[in-house]
Amino acid sequence: MNRFGYQRNLSFVLNRKRSNGHLVYTTLKRDSPKKIFLKPLNVTAGDYSNYKYDMITVHVQYNREIMDTFMKPDTRYITILRDPSAQFESAFVHFQFDGVLPGKKTSRKNIETVATKIQEWFLAPKIYLEKLKELKWEGEKGLRYFYAQNNQIFDLGLHVDLHENKTAVENYIDKLEKELDMVIISEYIEESLLVLKKQFCWSLEDVLFISKNQRSEKAKNYTVSLALKQKMREWNAIDYKLYQIFNETLWKKINSYGPGFYDELKLYRKLLKETFLNCTHGSYYKSLGRLFQNINYKPANNTGWVCQLLAESKSNLMKRVRIRQMPPKKNASSLEEADHLVNETKAAPLAAKRKSVT
Numbered sequence: 001m002n003r004f005g006y007q008r009n010l011s012f013v014l015n016r017k018r019s020n021g022h023l024v025y026t027t028l029k030r031d032s033p034k035k036i037f038l039k040p041l042n043v044t045a046g047d048y049s050n051y052k053y054d055m056i057t058v059h060v061q062y063n064r065e066i067m068d069t070f071m072k073p074d075t076r077y078i079t080i081l082r083d084p085s086a087q088f089e090s091a092f093v094h095f096q097f098d099g100v101l102p103g104k105k106t107s108r109k110n111i112e113t114v115a116t117k118i119q120e121w122f123l124a125p126k127i128y129l130e131k132l133k134e135l136k137w138e139g140e141k142g143l144r145y146f147y148a149q150n151n152q153i154f155d156l157g158l159h160v161d162l163h164e165n166k167t168a169v170e171n172y173i174d175k176l177e178k179e180l181d182m183v184i185i186s187e188y189i190e191e192s193l194l195v196l197k198k199q200f201c202w203s204l205e206d207v208l209f210i211s212k213n214q215r216s217e218k219a220k221n222y223t224v225s226l227a228l229k230q231k232m233r234e235w236n237a238i239d240y241k242l243y244q245i246f247n248e249t250l251w252k253k254i255n256s257y258g259p260g261f262y263d264e265l266k267l268y269r270k271l272l273k274e275t276f277l278n279c280t281h282g283s284y285y286k287s288l289g290r291l292f293q294n295i296n297y298k299p300a301n302n303t304g305w306v307c308q309l310l311a312e313s314k315s316n317l318m319k320r321v322r323i324r325q326m327p328p329k330k331n332a333s334s335l336e337e338a339d340h341l342v343n344e345t346k347a348a349p350l351a352a353k354r355k356s357v358t
């Protein structure tokens with residue numbers, strides 16, 4: 001999505017107070033564009049009534065009523081859901097929920113004990129959840145509490161105070177079904193992106209991607225039993241329900257896609273593999289920022305601008321987006337860099353490469 005917007009010179013909602021642009025759980029308000037966001041492209045600074053945006057892809061909590069006030073008309077809303085048994089496990093590692101377990105077992109060097117630690121969490125999950133309220137994440141207290149149970153529906157705007165209220169949950173899921181134009185299912189990401197491509201009249205090139213931020217095989221070198229997966233789904237029961245409903249919706253869309261779906265999927269998968277090899281030459285680096293190893297890729301030399309955008313880290317791409325949207329004084333030298341990259345695109349567009357592939 002970020003690449004799609006960047007290549008088309010679209011304006012992104014970015015928190016000007018944070019280098020990664022994330023909003024996280026900042027409450028969105030009508031005056032957020034004025035108070036928090038970087039100004040959109042081609043609008044005079046201070047002309048707040050014209051601060052309207054094309055894309056919002058940073059970490060943010062969905063709030064349709066407010067988003068509609070600063071997103072351009074006809075904005076389509078897309079989200080991604082993941083089976084909570086995998087999403088909770090990933091969050092458990094990324095956000096170090098083990099910090100509340102007895103004995104301060106915070107060392108991620110003990111990666112092989114992830115499943116054991118999650119088992120331990122389920123000995124007293126409510127107590128540990130409460131304890132997370134007191135711990136900080138990126139300097140903010142309470143963030144990890146929100147991440148630790150039904151975080152997917154929370155991110156989609158249903159406050160934790162309503163999670164116990166069955167009717168409120170049902171009504172909220174109904175609302176999401178009406179409002180969201182596309183819900184990608186992480187376990188079927190390729191199928192989802194093909195559906196999205198058709199629904200939004202995008203090209204196959206638009207939906208090319210290279211996965212980022214994956215934990216390394218070494219970091220996932222443990223087994224999660226079916227019983228533990230089940231516990232994670234029960235603990236995140238609202239998210240699991242949400243996931244099942246939208247997974248069903250995806251398969252309905254696939255069934256009505258037309259007879260060519262599986263042929264197209266085969267071609268798409270082939271293209272993804274070739275893109276990966278062309279754009280990275282398979283080389284990767286492990287970022288060790290948060291103690292566990294995350295895989296990111298080194299864009300291969302001389303493969304062109306689109307490959308660069310596809311292969312580089314999410315933070316790098318977002319840096320480009322941010323630099324382009326920053327007031328001119330602050331970004332003079334970096335813009336020269338961006339211009340240079342634009343010229344490269346002309347030299348080696350991926351579309352031309354693709355012709356030899358298909």
Ligand SMILES: Nc1ncnc2c1ncn2[C@@H]1O[C@H](COP(=O)(O)OS(=O)(=O)O)[C@@H](OP(=O)(O)O)[C@H]1O
Nearest residue numbers: 086089090091094186187189210211212213214215
């Ligand atoms: N293409 C694709 N399909 C399915 N899953 C994918 C894909 N790309 C990244 N990932 C997994 O997403 C997890 C990291 O999430 P994010 O990139 O959203 O993290 S971040 O919050 O933006 O830092 C992280 O999950 P875990 O590896 O389980 O921790 C990634 O592996």
